[in-house]
Amino acid sequence: xxxxxxxxxxxxxxxxxxxxxxxxYETRDTTYxxxxxxxPPSGELVFLIRRNSFDEQNEISGRYSWNFQKSTSSFNFxxxxxxxxxxxxxxxxxxxxxxQGGKLIFxxxxxxxxxx
Amino acid sequence: ExxxxxxxxxxxxxxxxxxxxxxxxxxxxxxxxxxxxxAKKPLELxxxxxxxxxxxxxxxxxxxxxxxxxxxxxxxxxxxxxxEDSALYLCASSQDGxxxxxxxxxxxxxxxxxxx
Numbered sequence: 001x002x003x004x005x006x007x008x009x010x011x012x013x014x015x016x017x018x019x020x021x022x023x024x025y026e027t028r029d030t031t032y033x034x035x036x037x038x039x040p041p042s043g044e045l046v047f048l049i050r051r052n053s054f055d056e057q058n059e060i061s062g063r064y065s066w067n068f069q070k071s072t073s074s075f076n077f078x079x080x081x082x083x084x085x086x087x088x089x090x091x092x093x094x095x096x097x098x099x100q101g102g103k104l105i106f107x108x109x110x111x112x113x114x115x116x
Numbered sequence: 117e118x119x120x121x122x123x124x125x126x127x128x129x130x131x132x133x134x135x136x137x138x139x140x141x142x143x144x145x146x147x148x149x150x151x152x153x154x155a156k157k158p159l160e161l162x163x164x165x166x167x168x169x170x171x172x173x174x175x176x177x178x179x180x181x182x183x184x185x186x187x188x189x190x191x192x193x194x195x196x197x198x199x200e201d202s203a204l205y206l207c208a209s210s211q212d213g214x215x216x217x218x219x220x221x222x223x224x225x226x227x228x229x230x231x232x
Contacts (some may be wrong), residue, residue, distance in 0.1 A: 004158070033217050043204065043225040044120070050220060091159070095217040103172065104221065106159040 002027045004094050006107035013082055014115050021077045023092030029053075030095035034075045035067065035104065039040045039089040048090075051075065053097075082114045118142055120224035121205050128230045129197065137192040137227045141208030147212045148190040149221065150182060153204040165190060166212055197231045203229050 003026040011017045025034065036048040049059065051068050059066045063080045079086055089111045093104040120141045129135050141148065150162040161163055163185040164172035179201075181193040204226040210219040 019145075025121070035220075037223075043206075045206065045208075045221070045223040047220050047222070050218065056160075081223075095219075097217045102165070103161050108156070108158050 002029075002094055002096070002105045004092050004105050004107035006090075006092055008110045009108070010089065010111045010113070012113045012115065016081050016085060017076060018080050018113075019082050019114075021079075021090050021092075021112065023075045023077065023107060025073050025075065025092070025094045027073075027094060027096075033095045033097065035093040036066065036075075036077050037091045039091065039109070041088070044061050044102065045091065048077075053108050056083065079112075082112075084114050084116055087112060087114045120207055120209055120222050122205075122224035122227050124227060125148075125225065126228045126230075128232065130228075130232050131197060131199070133197075134193070134195045136194065137207075139190040139224055141190075141207075141209040141222070143189055143209055143211075143222060145177055145211045145222070146187055147210045147219065148184060148187070149208040149210075150190065150192055151206040151208060151223075153206055153226070155184065155203075159206070163190075164166035172220055197229075199231050202231045204216070 004050040016041045034051045039045045056068050065078045067076045089109045091109045092107045095104050108109045123138045148167045149164050152160045152162055161174050162176045163182040168184050179196050183191040206226045207224045208221040209219050
């Protein structure tokens with residue numbers, strides 16, 4: 001069975017601190033996709049990144065970086081020099097490679113609060 | 117209008133009412149989804165439509181009835197709901213590029229449903 005675990009329910013940091021959001025997944029598939037989405041207070045989930053299971057290169061996009069480690073089934077997300085606008089709920093998600101239904105398995109989300 | 121639009125944003129209904137949630141996407145996508153987001157639970161996929169055909173029904177009770185008249189519109193008809201159905205209902209769309217597992221979903225802001 002597929003499962004995504006985000007053990008951190010809530011994280012609170014002060015602006016400019018670095019913060020890492022953990023994501024651990026379980027799947028029997030050898031090929032799959034991993035995603036991160038951000039849900040600001042307005043409600044809509046916003047896509048941040050997609051990685052496939054063949055690509056273990058870390059990725060950096062501005063203040064955001066992602067560390068994918070297949071050996072530990074983890075796909076962690078780091079925000080460097082956090083800002084108040086980063087306050088949101090962040091979801092990690094897993095999808096089978098040939099998923100016919102566009103079915104994403106979401107973690108429970110981590111609520112990040114960045115205080116000024 | 118851009119992206120994915122959901123109406124109404126908030127809905128309060130009694131257990132004997134009949135109401136509908138509406139979703140419209142302006143992105144030219146060919147797949148649409150309903151997700152349910154309950155407090156303290158991961159997002160749950162309810163229904164998937166590809167090219168107006170329902171391709172996934174994730175064991176959803178019959179009191180929820182989806183309708184997809186065309187690739188741009190998706191409805192969720194609600195009838196005889198229970199208080200535990202209170203949740204945020206999120207609509208999403210994607211362009212199915214063949215490997216559905218890679219689909220990046222664009223979400224609406226959701227309809228907050230309260231069942232009394």
